[in-house]
Amino acid sequence: MxxxxxxxxxxxxxxxxxxxxxxxxxxxxxxxxxxxxxxxxxxxxxxxxxxxxxxxxxxxxxxxxxxxxxxxxxxxxxxxxxxxxxxxxxxxxxxxxxxxxxxxxxxxxxHRGVKRAIARTAEEMTAPQRQKLEAVLAKAVGSDVELETEVVPGLIGGIQLRVGSTLIDASVASKLERMNTAMKGA
Structure with missing residues (x-):
């Protein structure tokens, strides 16, 4: 920011x-x-x-x-x-x-060289899912990652991932919203 x-x-x-x-x-x-x-x-x-x-x-x-x-x-x-x-x-x-x-x-x-990430999902992530996501993020950002998770049922499915100021929205709710917007414009 x-x-x-x-x-x-x-x-x-x-x-x-x-x-x-x-x-x-x-x-x-x-x-x-x-x-x-x-x-x-x-x-x-x-x-x-x-x-x-x-x-x-x-x-x-x-x-x-x-x-x-x-x-x-x-x-x-x-x-x-x-x-x-x-x-x-x-x-x-x-x-x-x-x-x-x-x-x-x-x-x-x-100070510790750690990147923070927040993962929002419709359901609680399992321990293996969380570990895999942490490993992928650490490799992608090139440093240790502290992952915070939130359950947001309104996402329906998929994931919203925020690392720093970058938001990756791969939630079902977001995809439905984009489809709705596209259909209104058609």
Whole structure:
């Protein structure tokens, strides 16, 4: 994604993530910070209350900071992550924490020389299917690949595969849509 097309909020999240990445690298905590940020992002995704806390202007910066410190302590997050969450809340950027966590994860993957891929299928992939896809992707991109899978029943069949900014859509739903469009134009 080009920086010029990034939204101001997205760019702010990137800057925070970059600063955290530099600090975690300096402290030798990259893996732990990545794990803890991913854990926090999952908590936010799974909790309407936490999402409301992060996004709602009804809570003051101070209330958000105190709540995030308590959550970080209860979850056992490393001090660097707890301080990061509190800093973002204090600076009025709590609504960008999850985005910053995603950007940090991208930086960490790049640092390790790993490419990320997301495979969406109509049904859960079997272990052999997943292993074969990972091997094909690793060969195609020339580096290790971390594959994330999602089940999207609406695809009907086939696969949608995203590696970086490239999307390969070989789903049945997409093929039907292309046929429908072609028939309307005929």
């Amino acid at each position: 080009a920086a010029a097309s990034a939204s101001p909020a997205n760019e702010t999240a990137r800057r925070y993530a970059s600063a955290l990445f530099d600090l975690a690298k300096e402290k030798g905590e990259l893996e732990r910070v990545d794990t803890d940020l991913a854990s926090f992002a999952k908590m936010a995704k799974d909790s309407e209350d936490l999402t409301r806390l992060l996004e709602s202007p009804a809570f003051s910066r101070d209330e958000k900071t105190k709540a995030l410190k308590a959550i970080a302590e209860k979850a056992g997050l490393v001090k660097t992550v707890a301080s990061f969450l509190a800093t973002m809340a204090t600076n009025g950027r709590s609504n960008e924490i999850v985005g910053a966590a995603g950007h940090f994860d991208e930086l960490y993957a790049k």
